[in-house]
Amino acid sequence: MSMPAILILGGTGEARLLAEQLCARGDLDVTLSLAGRTKSPLPQAGRVRVGGFGGAEGLAAFLRENGIAVLVDATHPYAARISVNAVAASSLACLPLVVLERAPWQPVEGDRWIDASSVEDAAGLLGKRRNVFLAIGRQELAPFRAHPQHRYIVRSVDPVGSDQAIAGAVYLLERGPFDINAERALLVEQDVDIVVSKNSGAPAAYGKIAAARQLGLPVVMIARPRSRPVDAVSTVDEAVRRILHCAGLPA
Ligand code: NAP
Numbered sequence: 001m002s003m004p005a006i007l008i009l010g011g012t013g014e015a016r017l018l019a020e021q022l023c024a025r026g027d028l029d030v031t032l033s034l035a036g037r038t039k040s041p042l043p044q045a046g047r048v049r050v051g052g053f054g055g056a057e058g059l060a061a062f063l064r065e066n067g068i069a070v071l072v073d074a075t076h077p078y079a080a081r082i083s084v085n086a087v088a089a090s091s092l093a094c095l096p097l098v099v100l101e102r103a104p105w106q107p108v109e110g111d112r113w114i115d116a117s118s119v120e121d122a123a124g125l126l127g128k129r130r131n132v133f134l135a136i137g138r139q140e141l142a143p144f145r146a147h148p149q150h151r152y153i154v155r156s157v158d159p160v161g162s163d164q165a166i167a168g169a170v171y172l173l174e175r176g177p178f179d180i181n182a183e184r185a186l187l188v189e190q191d192v193d194i195v196v197s198k199n200s201g202a203p204a205a206y207g208k209i210a211a212a213r214q215l216g217l218p219v220v221m222i223a224r225p226r227s228r229p230v231d232a233v234s235t236v237d238e239a240v241r242r243i244l245h246c247a248g249l250p251a
Contacts, residue, residue: 004069004247005029005063009082010044011037013204014100015074017236020045027249031066035082037139039158042175056088061091068248069226072239078198080225089236096246102201105209112208112218120241121144122196122220126150133192134223135208138164153190177204184211195209198226201234 006022008015010032019032030046033053035147041048050154058063063071067235071093074085083099106111116122119136123143126132131151134144138156141164154160160171170190187195187208195212197205199221212219233239245249 003027003029004249005031005067006070006072006243006247007066007068007108007177008032008072009075009086011036013202014043014075014102014236014239015072016042016241017070018072018074018100021236022046022243028243028247029159031068037080037158053085056092057084059089060083060092063089063095064134068093068095070098070243071095072098072100072243074239077101077104077168077200077224077228078186078222083226087139087235097244098124098239098242099229100236101228101232101234103228103234104201105206108213110213110216111209112212112216113221114218116196116220118225119222122222123147125220130194131190131192132170133187133190133195133208135195135197135200135205143167147228153192174200181209183207184214187211187215187217193217196222198222199224 006028015032019030020184022028022030032044032048032225033047034041034048034050036050053062071086071090073083073118075082088096114125116125119140120143123146126147129149134152134154138158139162144152145166148167152166154169155172155174157175159173195208195217197208197219209219241251
């Protein structure tokens with residue numbers, strides 16, 4: 001009998017761990033899908049496919065053609081389009097959809113968060129000249145170009161292309177996880193006076209938030225583009241249980 005086929009929409013550390021755990025069971029046929037934004041993604045367990053599907057209908061066709069039994073959306077909480085497509089495609093292909101999305105971080109005592117509704121809003125909130133740590137990747141730098149009075153420190157996994165660059169910025173090439181002490185040292189060394197972050201909820205990205213709190217620095221926190229689905233699971237273990245249930249396999 002063929003093994004139930006699982007398609008994981010990935011691009012996150014959780015998706016990688018999930019694929020690893022599911023593959024280790026040996027009774028599932030696991031495919032991990034990546035958008036192809038990162039030039040050298042970390043090694044992944046199972047089969048990997050790369051690139052868009054061509055919208056919700058393209059994804060639905062892929063699900064049907066590949067006999068997928070369960071679709072898993074384990075994409076980043078700020079990847080809004082693919083998540084909308086996943087909902088539509090699972091409905092078109094009449095498949096269960098499991099959403100793995102971390103709960104957002106909540107501010108704690110000592111945090112000085114400034115809420116921004118979008119990346120554009122965050123860029124406009126920075127005010128007078130500042131040393132800004134931009135920890136939002138390299139894809140959404142454009143709004144900050146309209147505020148050239150600041151000195152930007154931009155961290156990304158892949159180099160920032162000339163079409164994305166901000167004049168005069170400092171570029172750091174690093175892949176997480178980022179530990180709090182290293183983040184604190186970086187903020188001090190670069191003389192950062194404000195941090196811009198997305199609220200990924202991921203422990204691997206929390207170091208800068210805790211370090212900013214220790215140093216008394218404000219953090220412009222960009223809101224998630226959509227609210228977290230009520231039936232989303234928050235951890236890899238919960239996702240495994242939900243997927244096995246949907247696939248009719250024992251835990
Ligand atoms: P997006 O705006 O939601 O997606 C744009 C298009 O990229 C989608 O419509 C889809 O193309 C394709 N796509 C996205 N994720 C895909 C996947 N896992 N497999 C195959 N195709 C995918 O997403 P984004 O914000 O550009 O993010 C792209 C990827 O980077 C995501 O997989 C996400 O998990 C990861 N990521 C994003 C962020 C972030 O801050 N946005 C941070 C870390 C990692 P088609 O419509 O042609 O299918």
